[in-house]
Amino acid sequence: MQAGTIAAPATIAPTRPAGPTWRWTDRVGIAVCWVLGLLFCAIAAAIVMFMLVQGIRYVRPSLLVTHPTAGFNETQTGGFLDPLLGTLVVSVIAISIALPLGVATAVWLSEYGRPFGLARLTESAVEMIAGTPSIVIALFGTVIFSSPALGFLSRSSGGVVFGRSFFAAGAMLSLVALPLIVGATREGLQAIPNHLREASLAVGKTRFATIRRILLPTARPSVVTGTMLGLGRVIGDTAIIVILLGATLTFNSSGGVPLMKVLRGTGSTLTSYVYQNSPAGEGNQPSKAYAAAFVLLAIVLALNAAVEVVRRRSHAGSWNA
Amino acid sequence: MVEDSQASSNGHGPHFVSAPRRRVKPSQFAIDRMLAENVSIAYGQKQAVSDVTLPIRQGEVLALIGPSGCGKTTLLRALNRLTELTSSATLRGRITLDGTDIATMDPTLLRRRVTMVFQQPNPFPLSIYDNVAYVLREQGSKRRPGRRALDGPVRDALSRAGLLAEVEDNLKHPALKLSGGQQQRLCIARALAAQPEVLLLDEPCSALDPQSTQVIEDLIVKLRDDVAVVIVTHNLQQAYRIADYVGFMYLGELVEYGSGRTLFGSPREKRTAEYISGAFG
Amino acid sequence: MDDALLFEERPHWWSDRRAELMLGALACGVLAVVLAMVVFVVTAAWPSFAHNGLHWFGPGGSVDNQIRTIFLSGDQGGPFRWQFHAWPLLWSTFLTTAAAVLISFFCSLFVALFIVEFAPSSVRQVLEPVIRLLASVPSVIYGLIGVLVIVPFIGNHLVSQHEKRSVAYVISLNGYSLAAAVLILTVMISPIMIAIFCDGLRSVPRGWVEASLGLGVNRWRTFWKIAVRTARPALIAGTVLATARALGEAVMLAMVSGSVGFAPNPFDGLIFLFEPSRPLAATILSNSEELSSPPMKHTLYAIAAVLLFSAAMLSLIGWAAKQPMKKYAVRA
Numbered sequence: 001m002q003a004g005t006i007a008a009p010a011t012i013a014p015t016r017p018a019g020p021t022w023r024w025t026d027r028v029g030i031a032v033c034w035v036l037g038l039l040f041c042a043i044a045a046a047i048v049m050f051m052l053v054q055g056i057r058y059v060r061p062s063l064l065v066t067h068p069t070a071g072f073n074e075t076q077t078g079g080f081l082d083p084l085l086g087t088l089v090v091s092v093i094a095i096s097i098a099l100p101l102g103v104a105t106a107v108w109l110s111e112y113g114r115p116f117g118l119a120r121l122t123e124s125a126v127e128m129i130a131g132t133p134s135i136v137i138a139l140f141g142t143v144i145f146s147s148p149a150l151g152f153l154s155r156s157s158g159g160v161v162f163g164r165s166f167f168a169a170g171a172m173l174s175l176v177a178l179p180l181i182v183g184a185t186r187e188g189l190q191a192i193p194n195h196l197r198e199a200s201l202a203v204g205k206t207r208f209a210t211i212r213r214i215l216l217p218t219a220r221p222s223v224v225t226g227t228m229l230g231l232g233r234v235i236g237d238t239a240i241i242v243i244l245l246g247a248t249l250t251f252n253s254s255g256g257v258p259l260m261k262v263l264r265g266t267g268s269t270l271t272s273y274v275y276q277n278s279p280a281g282e283g284n285q286p287s288k289a290y291a292a293a294f295v296l297l298a299i300v301l302a303l304n305a306a307v308e309v310v311r312r313r314s315h316a317g318s319w320n321a
Numbered sequence: 322m323v324e325d326s327q328a329s330s331n332g333h334g335p336h337f338v339s340a341p342r343r344r345v346k347p348s349q350f351a352i353d354r355m356l357a358e359n360v361s362i363a364y365g366q367k368q369a370v371s372d373v374t375l376p377i378r379q380g381e382v383l384a385l386i387g388p389s390g391c392g393k394t395t396l397l398r399a400l401n402r403l404t405e406l407t408s409s410a411t412l413r414g415r416i417t418l419d420g421t422d423i424a425t426m427d428p429t430l431l432r433r434r435v436t437m438v439f440q441q442p443n444p445f446p447l448s449i450y451d452n453v454a455y456v457l458r459e460q461g462s463k464r465r466p467g468r469r470a471l472d473g474p475v476r477d478a479l480s481r482a483g484l485l486a487e488v489e490d491n492l493k494h495p496a497l498k499l500s501g502g503q504q505q506r507l508c509i510a511r512a513l514a515a516q517p518e519v520l521l522l523d524e525p526c527s528a529l530d531p532q533s534t535q536v537i538e539d540l541i542v543k544l545r546d547d548v549a550v551v552i553v554t555h556n557l558q559q560a561y562r563i564a565d566y567v568g569f570m571y572l573g574e575l576v577e578y579g580s581g582r583t584l585f586g587s588p589r590e591k592r593t594a595e596y597i598s599g600a601f602g
Numbered sequence: 603m604d605d606a607l608l609f610e611e612r613p614h615w616w617s618d619r620r621a622e623l624m625l626g627a628l629a630c631g632v633l634a635v636v637l638a639m640v641v642f643v644v645t646a647a648w649p650s651f652a653h654n655g656l657h658w659f660g661p662g663g664s665v666d667n668q669i670r671t672i673f674l675s676g677d678q679g680g681p682f683r684w685q686f687h688a689w690p691l692l693w694s695t696f697l698t699t700a701a702a703v704l705i706s707f708f709c710s711l712f713v714a715l716f717i718v719e720f721a722p723s724s725v726r727q728v729l730e731p732v733i734r735l736l737a738s739v740p741s742v743i744y745g746l747i748g749v750l751v752i753v754p755f756i757g758n759h760l761v762s763q764h765e766k767r768s769v770a771y772v773i774s775l776n777g778y779s780l781a782a783a784v785l786i787l788t789v790m791i792s793p794i795m796i797a798i799f800c801d802g803l804r805s806v807p808r809g810w811v812e813a814s815l816g817l818g819v820n821r822w823r824t825f826w827k828i829a830v831r832t833a834r835p836a837l838i839a840g841t842v843l844a845t846a847r848a849l850g851e852a853v854m855l856a857m858v859s860g861s862v863g864f865a866p867n868p869f870d871g872l873i874f875l876f877e878p879s880r881p882l883a884a885t886i887l888s889n890s891e892e893l894s895s896p897p898m899k900h901t902l903y904a905i906a907a908v909l910l911f912s913a914a915m916l917s918l919i920g921w922a923a924k925q926p927m928k929k930y931a932v933r934a
Contacts, residue, residue: 026822033716036709037729043789044732047739047747105632108625122629125636131843131913133850135883136643139906142893143642178632208621236740238853239883243890271742279749280857286750293743304738308731403816433818443809446832459819459827508813515818 048297055294058287064295067250068273080292082250083273086166087235087299090245090269093170094177094234099227101174102181107211109182110189130179138243141172145244164246166263172240177230184229188222189215221314228307232300238271245272270296344581345542348565351378354519354549355400355435360414362395362404369395372414373575375568377519379549382541384564384581386554388601392573393553397521400551401435402428418519435519436512440527442504444496444511449488452496452507453478456515474514481547482510483540502533509540513548520544522552526559538563557597561585569593643907649897650904653684658904661689665863669889669898676895686901688908690865694879697780697866698859699848702787707841710792711830714799719825737793745857748786753777753858761876769873778860779876786854791844798843802836803829835924842920846913852883861888882909 066079105122113119129137145168192215200210216223246266268276270292275281277289355377362370370392377383377400385393395404402423404410416423423431433456444452453475457466475492479485484506488494496507505525512520522541526534541550542563554560560567561581568578569590577584577593588594595601651658668686675683717729757777766775806829814824830837860878863885868874880888882905892898 026820029712029822029826030720033712033720036712037716037721037725040709040713040736040792041729041732044736047743048735050747050751051743101628101632104625104628108622108629112622112625114622118626118630118633122633125633127917128636128914129632131846131917132639133846133852133883133909133913135850135852135886136906136910136913137639138890139886139903140639140643143646143903144638175635206621207618211621232738236738236742238740238742239887242853242887243893271740274742274746275853275857278746278857280745280861289746289750293746296740297743300738300740301735304735308734401816403812406812406815429818429820431818432816436818437816439809439813439816441809443807443813445810445813445828455814455827456817456819459823511813512817 051294051297054290058291059294063291080273083268083270086267086269089166090170091234094173097174098177098181102178103185106182106185110186126179126182129175134237135239137172137175138240141168141244164244164266169244173234177234180230181226184222184226188219192218221310225310228303232303238275241269241272345563348380351380354379356417358415362412365409371573377549381565382545382550382563384552384560384567386560387570391570393570397553401432433515434517436517437521438508438512438525440524442508444504444507448493449496450492453510453514478510478514481513482506502529519549524553646903647907649900654686660687662687665690672901673892673895673898676897682897690863691882691885693865695881698783698881701784702848703845706788706792710795714796717800718803733793733796741854744786745854748858752782765873773864775876778878780866781875783855783859787848791847795840795844798836798840802833806832838920838923842916846916849912850883852887855881856884856887
């Protein structure tokens with residue numbers, strides 16, 4: 001490649017001045033990272049500690065089993081059994097609507113999905129629900145449930161339908177949980193490699209049987225994760241409850257049929273109880289508010305921890321471990 | 322096959338391909354640049370490289386050959402301390418650059434003097450100009466070099482990499498839209514922009530077609546006067562074509578080290594002869 | 603015992619065709635619900651817009667008085683009153699949301715970089731669950747802590763008596779303020795951004811990071827210049843999601859930002875941070891008892907329609923912002 005003779009090597013590559021490799025802005029950047037990271041830890045710790053302290057101060061087991069009563073000062077107003085049960089009822093309604101609907105939607109989007117235009121639209125619709133503020137969903141609920149068609153689902157007096165009931169709140173809360181369930185289920189289904197589907201179809205099973213017998217059981221951890229995340233959102237939601245549940249302290253049933261009358265009536269949940277008892281609501285009893293908030297936070301954190309456990313366990317046996 | 326290895330020990334060169342092959346002209350000079358002394362590298366319990374001693378000289382192309390998993394890539398990455406990115410890696414022995422132990426240097430500074438080109442072309446998602454100017458801009462010195470100051474070095478690096486003629490008219494073109502061979506040459510230009518003293522190449526042509534491979538091989542030989550070149554390759558013919566010195570590694574050991582002519586013509590070790598004649602690998 | 607493996611004369615009830623139709627119908631049910639939502643809300647909102655025209659968005663008069671008038675007119679019979687100028691509410695929403703998103707963006711970016719690259723693994727294993735924990739705390743608890751801790755703190759310690767007196771004839775600076783709202787909102791929306799930013803940073807191809815380090819560029823610059831730039835679609839997605847959350851936050855803001863429809867005035871100086879206000883979503887919540895009065899109902903729906911429209915616009919902006927980035931990247 002070279003010409004015949006070459007003189008002594010032209011240069012040894014000049015040694016560059018050993019310049020600094022870090023500018024001071026780089027060091028500042030990393031310092032900021034550390035400060036902010038630790039700051040967030042501190043904030044979370046502060047919130048949990050604070051609620052813990054207040055909880056220990058104010059929570060007594062009797063509160064969990066006493067009905068709330070109207071009263072003038074804090075010793076007279078009873079506990080929050082009804083709100084606690086209210087949270088339970090509303091969660092059950094919401095999840096029992098959102099789970100089948102969400103899984104069905106996710107399965108259709110992931111396994112069938114024709115015609116394509118409709119599938120894209122449905123995807124966008126689910127995303128739109130995810131992005132809609134819950135207060136708008138709440139107002140939408142009042143529109144639907146105060147219309148005569150669905151009037152039987154909520155209390156009415158003298159022909160005027162108020163549109164507030166456990167049914168209404170539960171139904172709208174299912175919309176809140178829906179995108180989470182759809183998202184998690186889709187992820188779970190898409191993580192299953194295709195050769196599994198092909199193998200099942202190759203032995204003659206219908207697509208639906210494949211879904212039912214193989215895919216859904218395999219995707220179960222994702223479905224469970226999604227459901228628990230949705231449940232967390234449902235338990236923590238206040239806006240829909242305040243607007244659609246009537247915020248009566250106790251269960252205020254309506255009508256005669258045993259279970260239906262509770263569901264048609266109004267009541268409260270832990271979240272609306274906290275809201276009403278804070279200075280923003282009517283009650284202004286901080287001690288009760290703290291107590292209920294503590295129980296609420298404990299429930300939500302327990303759910304969170306459960307999600308982490310499911311996630312970690314599913315990673316151990318996942319397809320790409 | 323037995324006849325072939327006997328024939329090769331007669332000094333006629335390997336016989337498995339009969340087409341005439343270019344053999345690079347011997348280098349005119351050699352300046353010691355780096356020296357690896359008794360280097361051993363382990364990933365946790367697994368020993369990747371055992372007790373290797375090698376010189377690396379400017380003016381020569383050093384090729385590291387050997388079957389998969391023999392530790393040649395690990396050794397290459399240790400030369401600019403990229404093995405430190407893996408937390409389980411431990412290194413014993415000494416590697417020096419111009420007499421200074423590289424473990425005592427700032428790794429970032431070291432990597433500017435000993436740069437690396439990887440197997441898969443990986444230009445950044447920027448324009449061609451910005452790719453080459455990247456290192457020049459991100460130096461630690463106080464002032465960022467302006468456009469005028471950058472133009473010269475960028476064009477220089479591109480021409481040393483043999484790419485300038487092809488991309489000259491549009492340096493703003495996104496780098497990811499170039500062909501594979503052009504991208505790899507861009508990566509070489511990017512590495513050259515920092516004016517390194519040693520250039521490490523990790524199987525640079527394995528993902529490329531023969532034409533691009535030839536262009537890059539010519540390029541490497543042209544570069545060897547300015548930069549010490551170490552190339553890891555799977556391709557024995559490539560090593561034969563361009564290397565001045567060859568190191569054959571097997572299972573982490575440096576089995577044989579010698580000039581290309583000697584190693585391919587009359588290897589001392591039996592394992593070398595077997596590998597070259599295709600008995601394994 | 604699976605029927606499908608045995609040869610059967612009659613087709614299985616759950617044939618694929620039927621299953622597909624059923625599932626498709628359920629999925630389209632969801633679509634129908636969303637469409638119904640949009641249609642119903644806009645229809646219910648129309649009277650308020652119709653009576654006010656574009657002045658709906660403008661300033662004029664005290665929003666609180668207008669609300670009271672509207673409600674009473676429907677409640678007590680008599681002609682409905684519709685006049686409503688929502689500017690203070692819009693301005694308050696804009697201020698709160700923009701400030702929270704801006705602060706949160708910077709904090710989240712640095713924290714995400716910290717988690718992905720610069721934190722030692724012990725710190726990372728603590729920080730990630732902590733962020734998820736923050737994301738799952740219900741907003742009413744944030745509001746409770748805000749109203750019982752932060753608001754009194756601001757009212758008693760950060761605002762001097764002199765300042766309070768100076769504006770006492772208009773509003774009372776008792777701690778329900780913009781500052782409290784922005785502070786808590788930032789903490790609420792940061793976990794969303796952090797999670798998405800982390801995902802984006804993690805999906806940067808390792809080859810580029812190695813190449814940059816191998817060229818002798820230090821870790822900070824490598825990540826800042828290459829990884830952050832490559833993760834720009836994730837940055838946008840996270841910001842859009844967080845903004846949507848901030849816009850729709852009603853409970854916490856209703857508890858903390860003050861219950862006055864007042865437009866904070868930046869020209870007031872430092873007091874500006876401590877002035878109360880009430881964003882759109884909080885307005886709906888605070889006045890939700892008054893839904894029985896028809897004109898009030900329509901006005902509240904109008905506010906909801908504005909929120910809905912903003913959320914949709916946000917998604918669109920996010921999608922549009924990602925398009926030009928496809929040019930330089932292998933994936934966007």
